Amino acid sequence: MLPSSPSAPIDSSQPHAAGTNVSVMVPAPMPTALTYQVAEGQNVVDGSIVKVPLGKRLVLGTVWGQSHDEVNPKRLKPIEAVVDAPPIREPLRQFIDWVADWTLSAPGMVARMVTRGEELMQRDPPVTAVRRAGDPPERMTPARQKVLDVITGADAYTKPGLADLAGVSTAVIDGLVKTGTLETLQVQREPGRIEPDPDFDPRTLTEGQADAVHALIAEGPKDGSLDVALLEGVTGSGKTEVYFEAIANTLRQGRQALILLPEIALTAALLDRFAERFGAMPGEWHSGITPKTRRQVWRGTAEGKIKVVIGARSALYLPFEDIGLIIIDEEHEAAYKQEEWVSYNARDMAIVRARFEKAQVILASATPSVESRINAKAGRYRHVPLPARYASRPLPSLAAIDLRRTPPERGMWLSPPLVEAVNDTLERGEQSLLFLNRRGYAPLTLCRTCGHRFECVMCSAWLVQHRFTQTLNCHHCGHVEPMPTVCPECGNANTLVPSGPGVERIAEEVATRFPDARTLVLSSDMMGGPKRLKAELEAVAGGEVDIVVGTQLVAKGHNFPGLTLVGVVDADVGFGQGDPRAVERTFQLLTQVTGRAGRAEKPGIGLIQTHMPDHPVLQALLAHDAERFYALEEAARQRAHLPPFVRFVAVIVSGTDAGAVKAHANHLKAIARSPETIDVLGPVDAPLAMLRGRHRQRLLVRGPRGRETQSFVKAWLAKSDRTRGDMRIDVDVDPQSFV
Numbered sequence: 001m002l003p004s005s006p007s008a009p010i011d012s013s014q015p016h017a018a019g020t021n022v023s024v025m026v027p028a029p030m031p032t033a034l035t036y037q038v039a040e041g042q043n044v045v046d047g048s049i050v051k052v053p054l055g056k057r058l059v060l061g062t063v064w065g066q067s068h069d070e071v072n073p074k075r076l077k078p079i080e081a082v083v084d085a086p087p088i089r090e091p092l093r094q095f096i097d098w099v100a101d102w103t104l105s106a107p108g109m110v111a112r113m114v115t116r117g118e119e120l121m122q123r124d125p126p127v128t129a130v131r132r133a134g135d136p137p138e139r140m141t142p143a144r145q146k147v148l149d150v151i152t153g154a155d156a157y158t159k160p161g162l163a164d165l166a167g168v169s170t171a172v173i174d175g176l177v178k179t180g181t182l183e184t185l186q187v188q189r190e191p192g193r194i195e196p197d198p199d200f201d202p203r204t205l206t207e208g209q210a211d212a213v214h215a216l217i218a219e220g221p222k223d224g225s226l227d228v229a230l231l232e233g234v235t236g237s238g239k240t241e242v243y244f245e246a247i248a249n250t251l252r253q254g255r256q257a258l259i260l261l262p263e264i265a266l267t268a269a270l271l272d273r274f275a276e277r278f279g280a281m282p283g284e285w286h287s288g289i290t291p292k293t294r295r296q297v298w299r300g301t302a303e304g305k306i307k308v309v310i311g312a313r314s315a316l317y318l319p320f321e322d323i324g325l326i327i328i329d330e331e332h333e334a335a336y337k338q339e340e341w342v343s344y345n346a347r348d349m350a351i352v353r354a355r356f357e358k359a360q361v362i363l364a365s366a367t368p369s370v371e372s373r374i375n376a377k378a379g380r381y382r383h384v385p386l387p388a389r390y391a392s393r394p395l396p397s398l399a400a401i402d403l404r405r406t407p408p409e410r411g412m413w414l415s416p417p418l419v420e421a422v423n424d425t426l427e428r429g430e431q432s433l434l435f436l437n438r439r440g441y442a443p444l445t446l447c448r449t450c451g452h453r454f455e456c457v458m459c460s461a462w463l464v465q466h467r468f469t470q471t472l473n474c475h476h477c478g479h480v481e482p483m484p485t486v487c488p489e490c491g492n493a494n495t496l497v498p499s500g501p502g503v504e505r506i507a508e509e510v511a512t513r514f515p516d517a518r519t520l521v522l523s524s525d526m527m528g529g530p531k532r533l534k535a536e537l538e539a540v541a542g543g544e545v546d547i548v549v550g551t552q553l554v555a556k557g558h559n560f561p562g563l564t565l566v567g568v569v570d571a572d573v574g575f576g577q578g579d580p581r582a583v584e585r586t587f588q589l590l591t592q593v594t595g596r597a598g599r600a601e602k603p604g605i606g607l608i609q610t611h612m613p614d615h616p617v618l619q620a621l622l623a624h625d626a627e628r629f630y631a632l633e634e635a636a637r638q639r640a641h642l643p644p645f646v647r648f649v650a651v652i653v654s655g656t657d658a659g660a661v662k663a664h665a666n667h668l669k670a671i672a673r674s675p676e677t678i679d680v681l682g683p684v685d686a687p688l689a690m691l692r693g694r695h696r697q698r699l700l701v702r703g704p705r706g707r708e709t710q711s712f713v714k715a716w717l718a719k720s721d722r723t724r725g726d727m728r729i730d731v732d733v734d735p736q737s738f739v
């Protein structure tokens with residue numbers, strides 16, 4: 001999957017002369033760029049962002065180079081305008097081409113992930129400033145003199161800024177403009193920025209951490225070849241401190257760095273930690289930032305003025321001027337996978353971008369993905385371990401609670417041993433976390449009389465009962481309906497009952513069992529925005545909460561010094577399904593969440609409720625034996641011909657007409673003439689057979705790991721019938737789900 005070395009660079013900084021035909025990548029699902037003509041007076045270089053006509057619209061495109069396509073002169077259209085923005089550099093253009101080719105997506109749609117929309121390119125409106133223009137006024141006053149004492153050189157000042165410095169009112173400055181002593185002008189104001197300082201406040205590293213830093217920055221390949229390191233450190237080992245030193249090294253070389261995080265919830269704390277270490281705030285990039293920040297970060301990275309960005313997966317497409325290091329924190333997280341429009345895994349694509357940019361990649365995790373573990377073992381990645389927690393703190397001691405022997409009371413979910421452990425923790429004045437990865441009150445609502453179950457009308461999924469909002473919610477499409485009082489099927493009143501627990505229901509049980517404890521529910525759907533969440537996380541860290549009930553939102557990355565007990569309410573959600581990916585995720589999640597316990601002075605305990613205490617993966621987890629888990633998984637995947645030993649490509653046919661979708665999926669199957677090395681499995685109902693009102697059929701292509709599998713899919717889909725109506729075909733290379 002590694003890109004071949006980039007083709008010899010041609011000098012692309014030369015402007016194309018007026019009348020030249022250039023190819024422009026436009027945001028449309030087309031296989032190639034379109035040709036446009038450079039108009040008189042336009043400064044167009046390769047990578048220029050331009051406005052071009054497409055059908056009846058004007059769209060934002062990127063110049064890819066000179067075009068040699070034959071175009072009917074009558075149909076050839078000129079570029080409408082060149083946008084005031086730094087051109088997209090060659091390594092990023094090559095990366096876009098590569099991603100499109102690899103993911104079987106339209107290159108223009110990938111390019112759109114870089115340029116997004118025109119508002120991103122806009123500059124803040126200019127501000128009015130004044131500067132010295134002529135002789136001192138005939139009538140000098142003390143106030144006027146103060147102004148002239150400040151404005152001695154040729155620098156321009158904003159009016160309020162100058163008034164403030166001189167200690168006068170702006171009226172005095174207006175007066176000086178009238179006398180011709182000062183003149184006004186429009187200036188583009190640059191946001192004030194402090195650069196991160198690699199030597200601002202370095203930590204004293206432990207021996208193990210120092211070794212890891214050395215391995216990361218000193219032992220990498222020197223010949224510019226691909227450099228990926230897997231930093232595998234147990235929870236609380238100080239991975240962040242270690243990769244901060246790698247960033248310091250990159251900053252000393254004058255290059256830029258990017259830290260990707262899987263969840264916005266983690267950014268606030270990391271921004272603060274970064275600022276403490278480097279004395280300046282990094283750029284921030286995710287869906288929660290303001291349009292203004294978005295514009296500044298985009299331009300700032302393109303102009304090389306922003307040195308470090310912390311962001312979500314889409315930050316991978318920022319136009320860095322010279323990126324030298326990409327860190328993927330919690331590299332195993334499924335959130336790095338985007339499955340809409342262009343399906344890609346930001347972790348894998350980061351490695352590709354690094355290759356084009358001659359940058360280093362650090363994958364950090366306490367529980368690496370099976371894929372990355374295998375890559376490290378095979379020597380494709382360097383393996384940098386951090387086997388011990390910081391300050392010799394022990395890992396939490398873990399034990400299973402066998403629900404068959406000590407079940408909770410009827411209608412309750414916490415077993416007696418767990419309740420006792422929470423009580424002990426409360427008595428010691430320490431904190432407990434009860435973890436259940438299910439939002440809402442109950443995953444299912446049913447009628448006691450007729451057995452009716454509430455399902456989403458748009459998706460094949462149960463509606464989740466939420467008590468705080470008194471609603472039934474679909475967690476797939478966002479559909480919300482008020483909680484009914486009468487069964488729509490049999491018409492009986494007061495017969496609807498919740499089935500199974502979500503975090504809200506656990507919180508209810510906690511409130512009855514531990515009425516004096518200060519309890520907080522943390523779940524992504526209850527977040528009152530990132531600010532509120534940050535405050536709540538800080539409250540937990542500050543010891544203002546006794547019991548936290550939470551979903552995966554609190555499972556990873558956080559540091560809660562007073563937290564010593566983690567109780568896992570239901571470990572079987574993932575172990576019971578027979579899907580290797582679900583087992584892997586559960587192993588990772590349980591390691592992460594129990595890893596929140598005992599990170600400061602006091603030791604931690606993790607208690608895991610299960611009906612399957614003998615499950616081999618659970619046994620490996622309890623023994624802190626990651627090696628055993630990876631060995632088990634690797635063998636299982638090899639045996640079952642699963643990734644990464646083979647390549648999977650999922651082809652999903654979807655549309656509102658169930659019959660037409662099925663017919664098209666069958667048609668695809670019928671025309672698939674795959675070589676012996678490639679199998680086309682299915683079609684079957686996709687994991688969500690209906691989503692947002694669209695029926696979904698899935699074909700799974702299994703082939704070798706090289707390029708052949710994609711090449712086959714490309715050729716196969718190219719010769720298939722055109723889809724009609726709202727039907728769509730989505731291709732997902734390396735899908736998350738194996739079933």
Ligand SMILES: Nc1ncnc2c1ncn2[C@@H]1O[C@H](COP(=O)(O)OP(=O)(O)OP(=O)(O)O)[C@@H](O)[C@H]1O
Nearest residue numbers: 203204205206235236237238239240241366390557
């Ligand atoms: N060298 C050090 N000096 C001071 N404090 C440190 C050092 N190393 C780690 N710590 C502290 O130990 C705690 C855990 O470190 P950090 O958050 O970097 O671990 P991690 O490996 O990223 O953990 P996890 O994977 O569990 O999120 C933090 O509070 C951190 O500040």
Ligand SMILES: [Zn+2]
Nearest residue numbers: 456459474477
């Ligand atoms: Zn739905």
